[in-house]
Every structure is written in C-alpha cells, then in structure tokens.
Amino acid sequence: MGKSPIFSIRDLEKIYTSKTGEVKALEDINLDIHEGEVFGIIGFSGAGKSTLVRCMNFLERPTKGTVFFDGKDLSKLSKKELLIARQSMGMIFQHFNLLMQRNSLDNVCFPLEIVGMDKSQAQKRAYELLEIVGLSDKAKAYPSQLSGGQKQRVAIARALATRPKVLLCDEATSALDPATTHSILGLLKQINKDLGLTIVVITHEMSVIEEICQRIAIIDNSRIVEIGNVIDIFTNPKTEIAKSFSAPGGNISDRVIGSRLVKIIFNGNSSYEPVLARTILECKAPVNIMFADTKNIDGKAFGQMIIQLPEDENLSNRVLAFLSTQDIIVKEVEESV
Numbered sequence: 001m002g003k004s005p006i007f008s009i010r011d012l013e014k015i016y017t018s019k020t021g022e023v024k025a026l027e028d029i030n031l032d033i034h035e036g037e038v039f040g041i042i043g044f045s046g047a048g049k050s051t052l053v054r055c056m057n058f059l060e061r062p063t064k065g066t067v068f069f070d071g072k073d074l075s076k077l078s079k080k081e082l083l084i085a086r087q088s089m090g091m092i093f094q095h096f097n098l099l100m101q102r103n104s105l106d107n108v109c110f111p112l113e114i115v116g117m118d119k120s121q122a123q124k125r126a127y128e129l130l131e132i133v134g135l136s137d138k139a140k141a142y143p144s145q146l147s148g149g150q151k152q153r154v155a156i157a158r159a160l161a162t163r164p165k166v167l168l169c170d171e172a173t174s175a176l177d178p179a180t181t182h183s184i185l186g187l188l189k190q191i192n193k194d195l196g197l198t199i200v201v202i203t204h205e206m207s208v209i210e211e212i213c214q215r216i217a218i219i220d221n222s223r224i225v226e227i228g229n230v231i232d233i234f235t236n237p238k239t240e241i242a243k244s245f246s247a248p249g250g251n252i253s254d255r256v257i258g259s260r261l262v263k264i265i266f267n268g269n270s271s272y273e274p275v276l277a278r279t280i281l282e283c284k285a286p287v288n289i290m291f292a293d294t295k296n297i298d299g300k301a302f303g304q305m306i307i308q309l310p311e312d313e314n315l316s317n318r319v320l321a322f323l324s325t326q327d328i329i330v331k332e333v334e335e336s337v
Contacts, residue, residue: 004035006070006198007032026051029224037199037215039198040203041200041201053200056069056168069085070088072085089166090167105123108157109123152173156187164197171203174203225239261306263330283322292304
C-alpha cells in the first residue's frame with residue numbers, strides 16, 4: 001500500500017464466559033488496515049465482525065492479542081489515554097444512535113461538549129460538518145423530522161466532529177433502502193477522498209463492499225478466512241464463503257449444460273466494451289449465454305460469463321481465436337464446471 005498501517009491487529013482472540021460455558025467470538029485475528037484506505041470486513045450474522053470492530057476501539061477488551069492503533073498498543077494505555085485515542089476513531093451505527101431530544105446541530109455538538117470545546121466554537125464546527133454532509137438546512141430539525149438517510153448523515157457529521165483519523169462503520173447502511181444506501185456510500189467515498197480519512201466498513205452485503213472498498217477481509221466462524229483486494233476476491237475467490245459472496249445464487253454447475261463451454265473472466269476491462277456482441281458480429285457465429293455474473297465497479301467490468309459455443313467446430317474455433325485477442329481471460333471448460 002505504501003502507507004503505514006493505522007490498525008495492526010495481532011493474534012487477537014475474544015472469549016465470552018457465561019453460565020453455560022465459554023463462547024469464542026474471535027480467534028487468531030491478524031489484520032493490517034492502512035492509513036487512508038477504505039477497508040471492508042464482511043461476514044454473515046454471528047461471524048464475529050461487530051465484535052471485531054468493538055475490539056478495534058477497545059469498547060470490548062480482547063481476551064488475548066494486541067491492537068495497535070496509530071502506533072500505540074491500546075492495551076497499554078491508561079483510561080485517560082484510551083479515551084483520547086477513541087477521539088481519533090469516529091463510529092457510525094446501523095440505527096444511527098442520535099439523541100432524540102436534540103436537534104441535528106446539537107447532536108453534532110455533543111462529542112465536542114464531552115471534550116470541553118467552547119459552545120460557540122462547537123456550533124461553528126457543527127455547522128461546517130452539516131454543510132459537508134449536505135444538511136445545512138436541517139440544523140434545527142429533530143431526528144423524528146428526518147428520513148433514515150438524513151439521520152445517518154447527521155450521525156456521520158457527529159462522528160467527524162472530533163477530527164478522527166478513522167471512521168468505523170458498523171452495518172451503517174443496513175437499515176436504508178438501496179437508493180439511500182448508494183447516496184450514503186457516495187458521501188463516505190467523498191469524505192475519504194477529501195479528508196484522507198481511513199474508513200472501515202463492517203457489512204454482510206457484498207454490494208456495499210464492491211461500491212466503496214479497496215480491500216476486504218472475510219470473516220467466518222470467528223476467523224478471518226481471506227484477505228485481499230476487492231477485485232481479486234471477486235474475480236478469483238479462494239474460499240467457499242468468498243465464492244458465496246462474490247457469486248451469489250448457487251453453483252455454476254447447477255445451471256450450465258452443453259457440449260462445449262467457455263468461461264470468460266472480466267478483470268477490469270471497460271464496461272462499455274461490447275465484447276460478446278463484437279464476437280458474434282466478427283465471427284458470424286451465434287453463442288448461447290449459460291451463466292453470467294458480471295458487475296460494473298468504477299466503470300470497469302468484473303466477473304465471469306459462461307457461453308456455449310456453436311456445434312460447428314470451425315465456428316467454435318473461430319470464436320475462441322477472436323476472444324483470445326480481447327482484453328479478457330478465456331478458458332474452455334468441461335460440462336462439470
């Protein structure tokens with residue numbers, strides 16, 4: 001990445017003890033998150049991802065292992081030092097957690113009051129932040145008067161109040177509709193770009209990861225099972241759970257039939273390049289699409305497609321030869337793919 005890790009997590013473990021015994025919520029977690037990146041942590045419900053983010057800011061103290069934040073071992077900080085460190089970690093939640101009796105301006109001012117900032121300075125800062133999140137006209141509105149997306153924008157402004165280095169987003173868009181989710185993710189991308197803020201996104205939705213994240217860790221049964229660039233994991237997942245996130249809808253083998261099949265892997269060529277249409281026109285050969293799972297990420301196509309070639313061998317060979325000249329990966333596959 002070229003930048004130092006702002007989070008370095010080593011051998012982290014979290015065990016909860018109850019009357020019925022011990023529950024291991026996290027095990028053998030090793031992770032680096034670099035300054036200025038948008039990093040995603042994805043997993044199904046109960047996988048341990050929310051516990052992990054709470055261990056990252058020491059709202060939950062790990063049973064074992066170390067969490068380094070901005071070069072400091074959080075386990076070795078005094079209570080006062082830990083509170084100061086947390087001021088550099090803003091956090092937004094699924095259900096916004098706004099104070100219902102306070103208007104938008106006062107909600108954003110709240111963390112500034114806690115750190116002892118002068119009221120007039122706090123209000124000035126709050127107005128600036130409401131401008132950044134596009135809600136300068138809602139400063140006096142109460143949460144009950146705001147939509148879900150507007151509430152989350154106020155929550156983001158509040159999280160930015162103490163000028164954090166990291167924004168931790170725990171299922172921040174799960175309660176929002178798709179259009180509002182897209183709007184909030186766009187805002188977070190802009191904040192990352194304009195402020196250079198590191199953003200950690202905790203989610204169970206691959207669409208969220210694809211839209212905003214650069215790198216990703218997949219967590220399953222309390223362990224991180226795969227880490228890498230979003231594009232690499234989407235196009236070439238190594239684990240079964242990664243495959244389930246990156247290619248939803250079951251196994252390809254459940255849907256493909258035919259005698260001669262070709263897998264086309266799109267790994268970053270332009271979404272606007274009509275590869276298949278051009279192949280059909282150039283080769284004057286019909287092809288049958290048996291399976292397609294491609295996505296447009298930042299104007300580029302990623303994913304895979306399986307096509308059935310013509311029965312005529314000469315035509316099939318012509319199609320293969322033409323596809324091999326395009327900016328894609330082409331593999332002939334067996335029926336049992």
